Amino acid sequence: MDDNLMEFRTSTNVPxxxxxxxxxxxxxxxxxxxxxxxxxSSKALSELMQIKDSQLRKDLAYFGAFGVRGLGYDVEGLSxxxxxxxxxxxxxxxxxxxxxxLCAALTSYPGFKPHGFHIQALLDNDENKxxxxxxxxQVYDVKRLPEVLEMHGIEIVIVTVPVKIAxxxxxxxxxxxxxxxxxxxxxxxxHDRTKVKVADVDASCSLKVLSFFLTxxxx
Amino acid sequence: MDDNLMEFRTSTNVPxxxxxxxxxxxxxxxxxxxxxxxxxSSKALSELMQIKDSQLRKDLAYFGAFGVRGLGYDVEGLSxxxxxxxxxxxxxxxxxxxxxxLCAALTSYPGFKPHGFHIQALLDNDENKxxxxxxxxQVYDVKRLPEVLEMHGIEIVIVTVPVKIAxxxxxxxxxxxxxxxxxxxxxxxxHDRTKVKVADVDASCSLKVLSFFLTxxxx
DNA sequence: AATTGTGAACCTCTTCACAGCT
DNA sequence: AGCTGTGAAGAGGTTCACAATT
Numbered sequence: 288m289d290d291n292l293m294e295f296r297t298s299t300n301v302p303x304x305x306x307x308x309x310x311x312x313x314x315x316x317x318x319x320x321x322x323x324x325x326x327x328s329s330k331a332l333s334e335l336m337q338i339k340d341s342q343l344r345k346d347l348a349y350f351g352a353f354g355v356r357g358l359g360y361d362v363e364g365l366s367x368x369x370x371x372x373x374x375x376x377x378x379x380x381x382x383x384x385x386x387x388x389l390c391a392a393l394t395s396y397p398g399f400k401p402h403g404f405h406i407q408a409l410l411d412n413d414e415n416k417x418x419x420x421x422x423x424x425q426v427y428d429v430k431r432l433p434e435v436l437e438m439h440g441i442e443i444v445i446v447t448v449p450v451k452i453a454x455x456x457x458x459x460x461x462x463x464x465x466x467x468x469x470x471x472x473x474x475x476x477x478h479d480r481t482k483v484k485v486a487d488v489d490a491s492c493s494l495k496v497l498s499f500f501l502t503x504x505x506x
Numbered sequence: 507m508d509d510n511l512m513e514f515r516t517s518t519n520v521p522x523x524x525x526x527x528x529x530x531x532x533x534x535x536x537x538x539x540x541x542x543x544x545x546x547s548s549k550a551l552s553e554l555m556q557i558k559d560s561q562l563r564k565d566l567a568y569f570g571a572f573g574v575r576g577l578g579y580d581v582e583g584l585s586x587x588x589x590x591x592x593x594x595x596x597x598x599x600x601x602x603x604x605x606x607x608l609c610a611a612l613t614s615y616p617g618f619k620p621h622g623f624h625i626q627a628l629l630d631n632d633e634n635k636x637x638x639x640x641x642x643x644q645v646y647d648v649k650r651l652p653e654v655l656e657m658h659g660i661e662i663v664i665v666t667v668p669v670k671i672a673x674x675x676x677x678x679x680x681x682x683x684x685x686x687x688x689x690x691x692x693x694x695x696x697h698d699r700t701k702v703k704v705a706d707v708d709a710s711c712s713l714k715v716l717s718f719f720l721t722x723x724x725x
Numbered sequence: 726a727a728t729t730g731t732g733a734a735c736c737t738c739t740t741c742a743c744a745g746c747t
Numbered sequence: 748a749g750c751t752g753t754g755a756a757g758a759g760g761t762t763c764a765c766a767a768t769t
Binding site for chain 2: 301303306307309310311313314336337372373374375379387388389391392393395396398399402403404442443466467468469473474475477484486488489490491492493494495496497498499500501502503504
Binding site: 521523524557558560561564574575576577 | 737738739740741742745746747
């Protein structure tokens with residue numbers, strides 16, 4: 288008998304690249320629906336994303352058969368199926384570690400709330416920020432982390448604190464049972480991949496990737 | 507004879523995942539050097555990143571042989587070789603499209619400048635922002651885009667504007683000869699991959715990926 | 726006639742395993 | 748003895764090509 292810990296890679300074993308493409312499909316379908324388009328073929332939708340139509344069909348095949356042969360996909364129907372698959376039909380409670388400039392950008396970003404990600408609490412160690420509000424969201428003392436996560440029923444934590452303290456605060460969140468993290472700190476947070484999911488957003492790494500490609504193309 | 511346009515995928519054809527890991531190696535080596543560590547084995551370095559040692563060695567093999575059999579790698583030496591490979595030995599001039607909250611986070615972020623990415627100009631269409639400074643950096647009218655890019659010798663453009671206007675401004679930059687973009691807008695910018703490199707940083711997509719994994723693990 | 730769903734082929738990246746060097 | 752560099756094997760993701768369906 289092998290270990291029965293909750294595994295993030297499920298039996299269907301959907302690759303992360305596929306999930307990221309589902310997000311894009313979802314976005315385009317919402318646009319198309321708003322434009323009054325009722326139906327679309329895999330060819331037309333895939334061209335909007337500069338990918339192959341077979342890629343789109345294979346991605347969907349992980350979850351079922353949503354189209355009609357000869358006709359294509361119902362825009363509204365596929366859109367809502369994708370929302371169900373992505374789990375964005377129900378809202379999430381989110382907390383942000385670090386109430387700095389990036390946190391300001393996140394709290395004022397209009398794209399999260401309509402998609403069901405509600406930032407409920409901010410945490411910082413700066414006395415000047417604690418107790419104040421940021422775009423209507425309370426800043427708590429990071430020392431009260433476990434209590435605040437519990438109180439707001441937080442399911443996702445966004446990490447925007449400096450590298451030095453990121454791992455320690457992250458570990459605290461994991462101990463409190465948080466299973467999903469969006470990490471903006473430029474380090475790999477050490478964690479057990481069978482228990483916790485971390486999505487890294489690393490702008491400085493992306494800049495270096497650009498630097499690499501610019502350097503290559505000069506030769 | 508096939509087309510002779512500058513290709514980003516060079517003859518060595520290094521996968522992007524490898525380049526991203528090179529950034530991580532580089533980061534860890536700088537830390538190790540600062541801690542006074544002189545030498546490290548592929549096993550020890552790879553464990554810091556939770557990857558296999560063979561992965562690290564294969565990544566380096568795209569560029570040459572930098573280690574000593576039986577001994578491992580010289581921390582200082584490998585660190586500087588990686589900086590050369592990544593192209594981060596020379597500085598880059600960067601402009602940011604959109605002088606909002608995200609731009610504020612970027613200009614105040616201490617991680618860019620020391621790695622040679624110098625934000626030289628900000629561009630916006632808000633009359634209240636044009637002509638002012640943001641952390642000591644001038645905000646220009648986005649109508650003057652070509653002139654500003656030219657004047658500052660901009661090599662990399664960071665896109666932080668709303669989706670509606672992102673593609674149009676992006677196209678203008680491409681026409682001006684910009685070849686590298688860091689895109690924070692939640693859309694895929696349509697472009698010719700043989701001429702331009704776009705690195706996407708899409709937090710709302712990453713949140714949905716987390717949502718997907720949370721949904722999966724509930725079952 | 727058009728377009729999906731899918732097995733098979735293909736390609737890319739990862740891991741293994743060991744020869745070769747210090 | 749220890750550790751790198753690398754060919755070969757393995758795993759994973761993409762594309763092809765066509766039978767199945769409307």
